[in-house]
Amino acid sequence: MIETPTHVIENIFKDLRQSFNSGKTKSLSWRKKQIEQIYKMCDEQKNIFASAAYTDFHRPKSETILFDCGSIRNECIHTLNHIDEWVRDKKISDAFAFAALDKYIHTEPLGIGLIIGAWNYPFLVTLTPLVGAIAAGNCAILKPSELAPNSAVIMATMVERYLDTSCIRVVLGGVDQTQALLKGDIDKIFYTGSTTVGKIVMRAAAEKMIPITLECGGKNPVYIADDANMTICGKRIAWGKSINCGQTCLAPDYILCSKTTENRLIPEITKAWQQFYTSNPLNSESYCHIINNRHFERVKKLINQDKVVHGGQIDSNENYISPTIMNNVTENDDIMQEEIFGPVLPFITVNNEDEAIKFINNKDKPLALYIFSSNKNLAKRIIDSTSAGSTCVNDVIFQIAPPSLPFGGVGPSGLGTYHGKYSFDSFSHQRTVVYVPNWIEPLISKRNPPYNPNTKTEDNSQLKISPTLLTDISRAFDPYYNYRQLPPAFNRFIRQLILPSFVYTSLINICKQLRKMLEINDKRTLKQSFEFFLEYSTHEKPSLFIRSLLLLSYLPSMQGCLLSSRKIFGQILFTEQVKYEIRSFIVPPLLTLKYISIDNETLNYSENFFQRACVPFSNLFYSLCNNHARTREKLSNLLDEFSVLQDESEKLDQWLHKYLIQHIIQTNLSTTNAQALLLVEKTSYFFQFILHWTLLIMEYYLLMGFDLSLYSKRELYDVYFYFAQIILFTHINVYKTSKNILNTTVSFLVQLNQKQQTNKNQINNPFIQQLNNLVQQHTNDDPLIELINENNSSQKKNKRKNPNGLLATNNEYHEQELLLINGHFSMSTAMHRCLKALDIERRLE
Template sequence: MVSTLTSSIHIQEAIAKQRAFFGTGKTKSYDFRVAQLNKLLGVIQEHEQLILDAVYADLRKPAIEAYGSEVLITQAEIRYTLKHLKTWMKPLKVGTPITLFPSSSYIHAEPLGVVLIVAPWNYPFSLMIQPLIGAIAAGNCAILKPSEHTPHTSKAIAKIINNNFDPSFITVIEGGIETNQALLAEKFDHIFFTGGTAIGKIVMEAAAKHLTPVTLELGGKSPCIVDSDCDLDITAKRIIWGKFYNAGQTCVAPDYLLIQKSIKPLLIEKLVTCVKTFFGDDPQASPDFARIVNERQFDRLVNLLDEGKILIGGQSDKGDRFIAPTLIDQVSPNSKIMEDEIFGPILPILEYDQLDEAIAFINARPKPLALYLFSKNKQIQQRIVQEVAFGGSCFNDTIMHLGNPELPFGGVGNSGIGSYHGKASFDTFSHRKSILKNSFRFDLKWRYPPYTMTLDTLKKMIK
């Protein structure tokens, strides 16, 4: 039976049990970590349909999108971690300067202890499990807090974890704001939070009281630049797919377009065509378009629909939590829709003449979690890398960089602190302990008082 812990005393008991279990040292062995990762992979495979059903109940997410972004990506991450874990755990020998001869130097990765992972609602399963994979791989115990805004997925996570893992090792605590507050009041060895910037500040403030390190995976207005030197047909398809995947409720979805003005009319035509091709004349009837998570988010998004000129979309149905995939032109850079991350199926379109204008526009705003550039021009690609700050990027694609475990995923500035995926997840949940080993074979007397070497001699030796 799945238990729900909400009171502060129950949370404290859960943390105490995990601290005691971590103190036994069992989580530190390679065999234990591998066994737990294999168990996690097995229970995910066993409960695939439960996960898909839960995500559909919460977000009406199409089965293909749900399987790819919630199930497949987590299974791939576990397999990747199992393949590389032994190498990651090995002490890393590093160089030692000649001044420290005959010493040798090593870096040991050790687990942090008991960690808290707080998941968001937009990808409620994978964004809970992916950080957990890193926590297990690094040898930690973990308390998981799913989002209360996706209650079906929260219950599914609790069932999968609490029915299959020792709560002294991993446990799920469900609940709302009060539970979040009670959890943040406690001391953890690391807090991993995925969500909005405003809540991220609250998490960081709470963590600061205990000097708890944090990883904050936040968001921001991710720009998409379209240069005239690109394949417009493929560009249009990849933008529309990336923007309206999960009804735009993706932290790295293109938030606004910056189109080189000479190609803007033609690209808009192709974007509109792609919306119709993907979702039909009546997107509400399409089985391939998700829904807004709740009425609060629905109301927030509907209030943005009076901005600019709607090229396609704009329809909404509160009872169905449906907002049509919408393209909006003639948007003012100072309008409400350009203030905060949209996080929904609305895509504003702006134009630029020279690339300098686009770069200046982006750099005048908080650093985004992602940036997208469509251009064949390698000089333009290099300028974007060198002149614009962002968390991660795709050139000539959108959101696909999340699928490569070799690429650390994380933000910069307002879009986040820290990163994860693959080795970066292992590093996030590890302390890199520095070790210098000296020898008894040599003992240079000049290092000890009373000092007989002159300063000039020392300077000559180290030059």
Template sequence: MENLVKLQKQWFEEGHTRSYDFRRKQLKRFKQMLITFEKPILRALRYDLSKSEYEAYAGEIAVLKNEINEQLKHIKQWMKPEKVKAPFTHIGSRNYILKDPYGLVLVIAPWNYPLQLSLAPVIGAIAAGNTIILKPSEVTPTVSWVLKKMINQYFKEEYIAVVEGGKEVTEQLMMQPLDYVFFTGSTSVGKKILAQASSRLIPVTLELGGKSPAIVHKDAVLHLAAKRIVWGKFTNAGQTCIAPDYLLVHHTIKNELLAHIKSYIQMFYGDQPVKNGKYVKIVNDHHYKRLKKHLIASEIIYGGEVHDGNQKIEPSILDGLNSHEALKEEEIFGPLLPVFTFSSLEEAVSMVKAKPKPLALYYFGENKEEQMFITTSLSFGGGCINDTLYHTLNPHLPFGGIGESGIGMYHGQASFETFTHTKSITNQSTKFDHRFRYPDSKTGLFFIKKILG
């Protein structure tokens, strides 16, 4: 590991990654890698998570191709020095901002979208001109193996390398002289990563999670709200950091909304989702038992079927007030949706504010003033009005959290900027010299006060 870090740092210092032509070539190579390994990727996602071909391609591969296309389209412009204005005191000088790569970037990835969340940050780091060590999740070992195989085939280890292993490997990597750390995962682990990095002043991006609410007001288009909530919540069996974690619905429309939700669950996943081969399983026995425990201890409005053999849990709607206590405080990360009611938007806002700031928030309602009230009254990473998840699929929208849901942003230009250090430069003229700046100037103080007002 130490040798790998030294190798990458030396290769970076030799300047191989800095040119536009090099970065463009590597991004194109990266896209070709995804095309070449498409079938092994799909098989690995099927094996580790039981993802269907559609869900695996749309939620993992397509997102990455879109990100690559965005970087290829714009990095030449993003790389250029940025000219800035100068005050009167700087007449004669040129002032600009240079875009510098950080150096060696460590990307620590989670298991829920093991391809997308491993490689999306890597794409940004490539575009910004860094070298990269990727630590994929050991919880999805087949995908991790494929990641290592394809990176090794397409890239030199002094440029991009995959290091497999458990938390002890992550701890060892965090002890290395890194230049940047990008972590996606739980808040609890994110705090540990931040503590380790901050002790050596290593900059970090933390993409975490939290309890992301979906708020449905009485003027919402209910059938569409239900359809989009079902899609956003039960995609990947709820194992999505931005999935609606709980539902807040106006008490006058609760029954009608739930009727639509039940209908769409059946439409999307059939009468027996646990036997549906296209429905994603819970990633491992630990998380399956955790979710099953919550389910058993809750009042079930709809669903509740489990299948021990294939680790699948039916999309389930729970009574929020009578749900397992842990579900009210912890991120669920599974196909369980507790439902709470509210009587006014002020009450709904108070309920959301009682919890840490969420990574995402979804509001369903037609009134523009009420939409604005929700989005300005609450602090959250990002979100949608009258939809779920879709904001993350727009590469022009930066994605990230706030507070316990994360630090920093990426996607599109934000990815390039995340992995880029901005270096401010004043290039001073030698054709003349401003006398007022020097201590022996008789008019310097008068002049400074005059121009500043």
């Protein structure tokens, strides 16, 4: 590697200062162009970057392409999509006393930013902050690590080829060059590396009184609760610890768990490593090596071979250390005295989360804290009781992926944050700007000397105000005046003549909207009502009055009435409608077996779930009575509620499986239809229904983005892929599962009802009793009416001759929905492929 001469660095600073003072970097078009070039560089040269990192420390090429180039491109896309909003001046509202002032925050670049990168992710930790520096309008100097020389040289070459070198430069070299840069004319330092060097850099910044961001490391603890899923936990920890050979600042450093959990977890981790790298990682092209001999010797000394239970193989010629596990480790061992930064995973035994919290708090604040548990309350307790740069529950490292979230440390692990908007803010100064009008001089003149508190007016209880000032103040309270934004200047009364023809036309439109609104009375299911609300608000574009009237007609509100107690059209309890929808969609035994006896605990558990489910479903219809943009925002918030409801539905299914299967086996019908029994035992009924609605909301959420023109050209490829391959594909499987359940288990459940029938007038299942009246209203379109109503013997006789006839309506409905979703799937897949082909054609050109 050819180092940059130290005497040249001073000239680099002069050139960059001249470019910055010219205002070139403040141009929004210049900023966007440079960010687009970074995207293009990481896309076109990703294989070159990967080869350089492989030469430096045997880093798998896929890791560089995915974690460096892929992440940088995501950062570029996110920044380009939001930079217009970030650079805009932000108007500020304030207390009435300052209402007359015109106030805003103006974001301005700091000047020249020095970005000192690290060797472990040579492109990611250098180019990602560069995106933020450019977005904020700065010039920048990049100083890649000399420990990865090939990566540094390639970066310098590509920056010169793709970016504007009058504003962005790369300096190659070691300690001498870094010291020269720290002494130069810089306005911001962004450093990624060890805490020890970070302190040196921070002292240099203190000498210059300039802002600094430090991204250091630390010992990242992982707490494994006894209720964690060991298979998933083992695979994810194995990945996080061995990726980049453990040379990741966010890698799990040590494990805190009980001895029982340790004995269950270690085999899962070793099994995952076997799958990742075979039994000999030295020969695996997917396994990275230690960066150099000095770091190899450092990590080697941390390994206590007496405590190694897996791995421990080394090869000094290749700087190779195999993935290693140590147990019975104490906090006094050498490996617990510093950040490991290698593929060694020590286990420390704790009996519970209290001991884990105490252990974590006795150490320096880490860059990351990881928790594996199925108990959200436990995870929340640990989060509230500790401090860390970031936390990820049930995974590792993944919290760095979303560009909208800040990434940074706390205490010794770092100072400041970056990624997305936080990178932009890191390289910006928030400048306060206030315009003070002349007309308020009589008010603010009271601040002027001389100060004489003993001076008295004729009447201390009154303040003398001039007539001119009194007139100005009265205008400030004018109800027709926006006193927060504009100073009073003139009376703004506006009169408008409204023609009678306009009034007549408006009344006709209102009547048409009301006539269309009344069609809601024909909608018998939540799905039909949901689609009507969406279609009505989209195509009819009703006024706020009509939208409110629609909601009040569908879900009349009463003071003090809970959402779960609301009645659809004032007649049907919302909870009963939800139960009916679930029963019609996937026939859960809880809502179809008439003569089953349900104990109080199961009854209360189930009823609480239905009451809880009414809240997000009710909120769904409230969300649809807004304009398009507000509706989409509220649907986004609703997805969080449905996510929680999915967890609750899964727990309810698990609760009911054992209870219902035991009851079915007692009827001696378990051998009559083994396939149906197996389906009943394995199907997550309520989870499937909630998943169905979650996907439905996600579909409309994405589609409304097209209506509002929210997606940029760069995002369309990913949007169509996500819409087709994730959402629609999953929704198709949900409908197929429901259809399979209907075809296989309905006749089986009918037989159970007939076998258990003791008294036709006595129904033991309280849920069936509640649904009885509602089902009578749906007789014409309910395929499962026989499961509740058996009074009509001729009807029952005909149905027995053709039990599949019961399913005609729902099967037909599911077939129609499947055809519709398959059509959307095909169209989205075709659009995705077309966009991909166009992208390939553009690159070839």
